[in-house]
Amino acid sequence: TKTLTIVLGDQLDRESAIFDDFDPQHDIIWMAEVAGESTHVWSHKVRTAFFLSAMRHFRDELREAGRRVDYRELPAKSDGRTKVGGEETLAAALRDAIDRLKPERLAVVHPGYWRVQDDMRRVAEEAGLELVELDDSHFYTTPADFAAHAEGRKQVRLEYFYRELRKRFNVLMDEGDPVGGAWNFDKENRGAFGKKGPGALRQPRRSNPDNTTQAVVDLVNERFADHPGELDDFDWPVTVGDARRALTDFVKHRLPDFGNYQDAMWTDQPWLYHSRLSAALNVKLLNPREVVEAAVAAYHAGDAPLAAVEGFVRQILGWREYVRGVYWNHMPAYLDRNTLGADQPLPAFYWTGETDMACLRDAVGQTLRYGYAHHIQRLMVTGLFAMLLGVDPRRVHEWYLAVYVDAIEWVELPNTLGMSQYADGGLMASKPYCATGKYIDRMSNYCGGCVYDPAKAIGDEACPFTTLYWDFLARHRDRLAGNNRMAMQLKNLDRKAPDEVAAIRRQADALRERLAEAPDKPRA
Numbered sequence: 001t002k003t004l005t006i007v008l009g010d011q012l013d014r015e016s017a018i019f020d021d022f023d024p025q026h027d028i029i030w031m032a033e034v035a036g037e038s039t040h041v042w043s044h045k046v047r048t049a050f051f052l053s054a055m056r057h058f059r060d061e062l063r064e065a066g067r068r069v070d071y072r073e074l075p076a077k078s079d080g081r082t083k084v085g086g087e088e089t090l091a092a093a094l095r096d097a098i099d100r101l102k103p104e105r106l107a108v109v110h111p112g113y114w115r116v117q118d119d120m121r122r123v124a125e126e127a128g129l130e131l132v133e134l135d136d137s138h139f140y141t142t143p144a145d146f147a148a149h150a151e152g153r154k155q156v157r158l159e160y161f162y163r164e165l166r167k168r169f170n171v172l173m174d175e176g177d178p179v180g181g182a183w184n185f186d187k188e189n190r191g192a193f194g195k196k197g198p199g200a201l202r203q204p205r206r207s208n209p210d211n212t213t214q215a216v217v218d219l220v221n222e223r224f225a226d227h228p229g230e231l232d233d234f235d236w237p238v239t240v241g242d243a244r245r246a247l248t249d250f251v252k253h254r255l256p257d258f259g260n261y262q263d264a265m266w267t268d269q270p271w272l273y274h275s276r277l278s279a280a281l282n283v284k285l286l287n288p289r290e291v292v293e294a295a296v297a298a299y300h301a302g303d304a305p306l307a308a309v310e311g312f313v314r315q316i317l318g319w320r321e322y323v324r325g326v327y328w329n330h331m332p333a334y335l336d337r338n339t340l341g342a343d344q345p346l347p348a349f350y351w352t353g354e355t356d357m358a359c360l361r362d363a364v365g366q367t368l369r370y371g372y373a374h375h376i377q378r379l380m381v382t383g384l385f386a387m388l389l390g391v392d393p394r395r396v397h398e399w400y401l402a403v404y405v406d407a408i409e410w411v412e413l414p415n416t417l418g419m420s421q422y423a424d425g426g427l428m429a430s431k432p433y434c435a436t437g438k439y440i441d442r443m444s445n446y447c448g449g450c451v452y453d454p455a456k457a458i459g460d461e462a463c464p465f466t467t468l469y470w471d472f473l474a475r476h477r478d479r480l481a482g483n484n485r486m487a488m489q490l491k492n493l494d495r496k497a498p499d500e501v502a503a504i505r506r507q508a509d510a511l512r513e514r515l516a517e518a519p520d521k522p523r524a
């Protein structure tokens with residue numbers, strides 16, 4: 001073998017640069033399923049099944065196209081061959097492949113995990129082999145583009161990076177100006193459903209499991225029986241065809257209302273107007289350009305309003321590229337950031353959904369069932385609660401990386417540690433996303449079905465979010481005082497009588513103590 005062409009589980013990209021110089025006579029594609037990728041965090045069954053099924057479908061497609069693929073299937077029981085210190089790891093599987101196939105060099109596209117990149121480099125060095133690393137052409141930008149944008153700026157903000165990309169890639173532009181005369185239609189994109197609720201919602205198109213997926217579902221149920229989640233409803237797209245049909249279904253039926261209801265939540269309605277495309281995008285079954293183009297085409301055809309289309313494009317061309325830039329610009333030190341010195345354990349209900357707080361019960365419950373929650377549930381329910389409580393950001397990160405079908409570290413970590421926990425001290429977000437239960441009340445119907453009252457901070461009926469919000473402001477007052485954007489919130493805190501603040505803080509301490517009693521996390 002000349003080149004061992006490494007294709008990782010999140011690199012299922014037909015157009016990948018790794019195939020440009022592929023020599024079918026001498027090169028071999030290497031892919032491996034290893035348990036370590038499901039056990040280094042306590043991975044949700046849906047997340048593991050999604051990756052394995054998409055990988056197997058991609059393998060079959062490569063083989064049908066006449067390419068040689070050395071593929072390691074995860075055995076139902078450990079075969080011991082790739083074990084290191086009790087764990088089966090990707091690095092050990094790669095060493096095993098090098099021993100068997102004796103390549104002259106290795107090639108890989110820039111991975112989605114710093115840890116995996118480090119492993120690949122280490123294994124290549126130990127084996128005395130060259131490792132060719134290619135930029136990932138799936139993305140609009142490279143980490144170097146982001147680093148160049150960040151260079152010399154005191155603060156990097158999504159908005160300016162996004163505008164640069166709109167211009168550079170000519171997306172929703174009209175002779176140098178943004179289409180519609182504004183870069184941003186956020187004001188139109190903050191709607192709630194009100195008392196009436198969302199009405200009868202059309203459910204997203206299902207991608208029904210074929211035999212390959214069914215075999216994976218059986219394997220995951222056997223091998224990872226005690227991991228969180230269930231596979232009965234598994235319907236994620238695992239092929240390019242399924243992913244494109246899911247995209248068409250979204251653009252036609254949900255995109256027109258995506259903008260307006262982007263931040264809204266409703267009990268037992270996990271999908272609402274969201275696209276459900278993150279997992280297919282992140283393993284590269286879908287290219288972000290085709291997703292953006294489909295949305296822009298719907299605008300030009302008069303099928304979706306500009307605010308919805310711009311809001312959607314901003315997520316993909318903006319946020320998705322931006323968080324990747326933050327990740328590669330700041331790893332590996334980013335993983336250890338803990339600006340607020342948070343050290344609480346993660347409450348046990350994150351792994352069970354068993355809590356009397358209705359919003360958390362719904363958001364965690366659907367997460368455990370489907371491996372999915374939409375952005376505002378992740379940011380302003382599970383994320384907000386952890387930040388206000390003061391949970392160690394590393395534990396919060398491990399939870400998010402484990403439980404979402406779309407979780408890959410480059411996108412999960414900046415969103416969790418930066419945007420939701422403010423543990424990076426403001427790299428990702430200009431201020432902490434902190435709010436009382438009243439925010440959740442405004443954006444959902446959760447509070448109507450809850451034993452707590454979002455307006456109260458003290459007493460048996462006090463909403464824990466509201467109690468912890470004031471406690472959070474009081475605890476971090478000095479740090480936050482330097483931030484202009486927090487001025488209003490701190491002013492409101494200062495209006496409270498000292499007795500009231502003291503009572504709130506006692507109640508917050510009691511809550512923290514009670515939630516810390518349960519074990520942090522069941523271990524695999």
Ligand code: FAD
Nearest residue numbers: 274275276277278315320374375378379406407412415416
């Ligand atoms: P939609 O609401 O339909 O949005 C469209 C697309 O935009 C998404 O598919 C996604 O590709 C992209 N997008 C939207 N918001 C973001 C964002 N903040 N960062 C990057 N891309 C974005 N997204 C992941 O893909 N993987 C993760 O592991 C992940 N972890 C998160 C953790 C936290 C704490 C938070 C607050 C957000 C996280 N996100 C993550 C971002 C976002 O919540 C998900 O991309 C989105 O909910 C996926 O559902 P959807 O495809 O229906 O998205």
Ligand code: SF4
Nearest residue numbers: 357359437447450463
């Ligand atoms: Fe959540 Fe508080 Fe509303 Fe209950 S009252 S649903 S805990 S925000």
